[in-house]
Amino acid sequence: MTTSSISKGCFVFKPSTKKKKRTSDAEDYFINGSEDCENSKQRFRLCQKLWENMKSETESVQDDLNKKILDSLLEFARKSAYSFMSREEDWASHMRASEIPVAALVLGVNLTDHNMTLQSLSDRLQQSVTPFVVSIQAKEGTAVKYLLQKVLQRLTGVSMDKDEEEASTDLPQKRAHCSLSSLCDWYMTVCKDPSGISPGKKRSSSEMNFSANPPIIIIFKDLEAFSPRVLQAFILICSQYTQQLPLLFIFGIATSPSTIQHMLPHSVTSLLCIKLFHSSSCSKHLATVIEKLVLTPHFPFKPSGKVLQVLVGLFLYHDFSVHNFIKGLQLALLEHFYSQPLSVLCCKKQDAVVRAQQLSHQEVEKIRQLPSFMRFVEEQEPREQVELLTNDERVKEVCQKLLKGLRRYHKNFLPILRCLHVLTSSLPKYPLGKQIRELHVTCLETNVWETEEYESALQLLRILAKDDLLTDLQRCVEILRPGKTKELRDAHKQLQDLTDRFQQLDASTDHSAPDGHVEFRVDDRFSGNGLQKKTDLFQLQKTLLQMKESHRTKKRSPFELLRNETIAYFDSLVKMHLTRPESQPLYEVCYCTSSGTLRHHLNATPRTSIQMALTHPYCYLQNEALRSETGAISSAAPDVCIMYKLHLECGRLINLYDWLEAYSTVVTAAEGDDPDPSEKGKVDEIRHARFIRAVSELEFLGFLKSTKQKTDHVARLTWGGC
């Protein structure tokens, strides 16, 4: 950009409002760098479509979750608006101090999620209660003046801020000060003449629904971040207009409602009429989102166990933000479609089958290279093996079959997973996890029946009381009922059968009662023995073993037999259906496994990157000369890297002169000329300057600081090193 000015100085260029022509869109980025353009385009489209589906699903989940609380909030708003209109008649409302109704909405500490909730809240309020809804953020209200300005500006749609340029043009007329009294005037005129409601906003369709005096709702998005002084002043001002304006505040609270009392003194809180609203907890929210996005056969895309662990870990350890979790899932989706060429097959069953038919030779080759497919091939007969390795058509055929198999596997996997969760989630100490997502991750990572936890869970199940077992069974039956595959229908039938038999036991309970009694007696005898003896650990163990022995030999009640049968059946179900996905051929098509990339992108480690750059400059500079064996200081490296490596060898305090010497030696060696003995001890000026610059760069990066403990020394700020 140029100016007509001849003086040198800073000029402000405001960005022009015209949109610049987009140079490249997402699709171009996606295709960029891949050899097969058509394939990537297809993948991109698939990815977009899938993401849109998932997004609409999450949105509906969020709407459902917030529905209850939003509805009660709307009800509250309506009620307070009504009470504003209907007052002035009776004695009590005349007597009562006019308070501003406040809805304190406790949203949890996941600050990034608040925007979504509050946005949908404000949309719904605008649709059904009042056109006058303003959202204010703390950073917009650093002083009462700005706060008022923002509120008025957004309500009236008139720009109140008196910027230098605008002011000169419309000075005499638009001298309206931003005070609530001007808001009052505006409100009166708007209420009399509803057609003129806020210019520039489209609300014509729903205007008729509003009552005569629609309330003015001000949403404080992040109450904690507001300065208490500003908030107090604002409330005081507003409280003087409660007679004229039906004001209503909504406080978005992240921590706990007692913050209100911490921020506002009693003289101010006594002007408010606060009602609490609690939103659902974020872990519940996460569980629903996982349920709808991951634990469902609707979406062909599946995150692997590691990916889920990364995402859930970020959620639990760092931010509690469901929004970020969904974004992470989106990233995983993108990454999968971007990096896995075979993800063209990751779509609905019919599409996938059709697409498998149209695979190109290259893609078939890629399928052959898939580890899971290779394993599959190895299991086949030799003749079939040759066929699979040479004939493309054969591969396509098998591929279709395998895709169908994979889909069937998913259809079976999830209901059985749920059943297992139902059974194990009520066990003491939760051997397989309290939440279904933990169990899910275990099942994705390993064959669950090989774990110790599964063993202990089964043992606990074998001693479960009848009532618990029966209710669990009934729930499992419910879960399996809608199953469509043959296996699920079988399982459903079998379980139904078992449940019936349990219930029949109930009818013939008289028989089993004496048995149980005998059992107790046996136990008593053993425990009695145990008490009489001096109990040492060895003895105890022996007794316990004996007891176990006796249990084994003892005649079991029909209930116990049935219980064991049930558990055994469950075990077989688990072993049949809960195999880990990696054992399935072609699992790479659906499962995103790049957890490392995800972690890299989502959980950035600035310091590790800096250290990486300093120790291995090749990594970032990609200069062949820098590729060196570890440990040695490459003299071709940038000055900072050399200095960094040298400083690792020093103690807490670094003598600058020694450092300079060392640096100079390294650099001189690089330049190849032998140090002239006469010039020994002297350092060339340029090298000196480079040294000084590198020192200050290291200081800037936070590895050093100047110290006064010793002259000509600097202090290290990091520990460790060579």
Next chain:
Amino acid sequence: MSALLHHPGYDDDRLRLLMEKLPCRETQVSTLLALMGEPEQYCYPSIFIYGQRATGKSHVTQTLLRELQLPHAVVSCVECVSVGILFEQVLLTFFGSSSSNSLPRYPSLSDFIRLYRQFCGQVPATQTRYIVLDRAELLRDMDANLLPGFLRLQELVEDNLTVILLSQIVWDKFRPNTGCFEPLLLHFPNYNKAELQEILAQDTHPSYSSELYSSYINILLGVFYSVCRDVRELRHLAALNFPKFCEPLETGEAKEKDAHKLWRNIEPHLKKAMQTVYLREVSSVQWEEQQTDERETADRRGLSAHEHVELPYYSKYLLIAAYLASYNPARTDRRFFLKHHGKIKKTNFLKKHEKTSNHLLGPKPFPLDRLLAIFYSVVDSRVAPTASVFSQISSLVTLQLLSQTSHDDQLDAPKYKCAVSLDFIQAIARTVGFDILRYLYDFL
């Protein structure tokens, strides 16, 4: 009484009416009237009225000026986010809208005075004009020349004008360093119990006798007088609890005469009100709902009952680390977080001032480095120093669980303070199974 009522220049009937509207403030009203003199006479340039909340300062002043139909402008300083609004409102009430429009964009006091004189020349004052500045303590935070200017405004604009300042703070706290014109001081004392009784008993419920209401007020004051003398608040409480008081009368269990029965019915209720609705633990509407529906009270806990805050795992540890850094002397960190620290004797080890309990002294600021060092040693797994860990610190600041003591601009080695209580941190520590008392120097 008649002597009080008679002031030259004002209609006696009107004065009597005025006195009825302002019960228990007769002395103040007559002092004010005496100060004001006859409407045409010049009054003292500035009057400063002070007294506690809800002692009738604004009410008395405004009713007086309104009832006697004197020209006056009432401005609440809390609304004046800029001085422009203040000037505008004054000019608007005295000279109409044309005057306020001629104010420049960022008016100064001299602009105001110039304009005032200009318009005053067109419409000279026949009676004393009054400017009432409510919550005058906020004037101190505005331009430095504003308060002294208002105090001698009469002199500056050369008009029959008096400024009345209303405030809850005593004049001593106002006096600027550079000195100023001293206003006349007038104190409004708190209402005593009898006066409160008299004032509150005036709003009788239309469907009950005034004696009943008066006895109700008596009971109410018996409970609340010790904690609250705010007329406004008491009126509010009276209105909230009156339906409950009338309940036995409605159902026919008691008659208006059964004072003891009524008292027994209402007294525990009022005591409960003192702990909840008076402190706004429970809002007024909820309180009313509770009265109609007694069963629901179980889940209606007050605001401060919800102390529990759910935090991400590392945020919890960061908060714990911040608490330890705030309440332990930095010199003791070696002892708590190093494996082979050796024995440190408590008595010789610390300086004298450190021997007092740190919890009595409140949290101390600590640098970010120390927070992270403690964090890495208390958290049980290896944590990579990722960006999310750092962003959690700033989100803890946003949540006001930590507070930043260094300036926002200081990017290098920022300092923080932990802003949570011991109970809170103990609850947090319990959820992660961390015995925080073992790490606190005060509890060794």
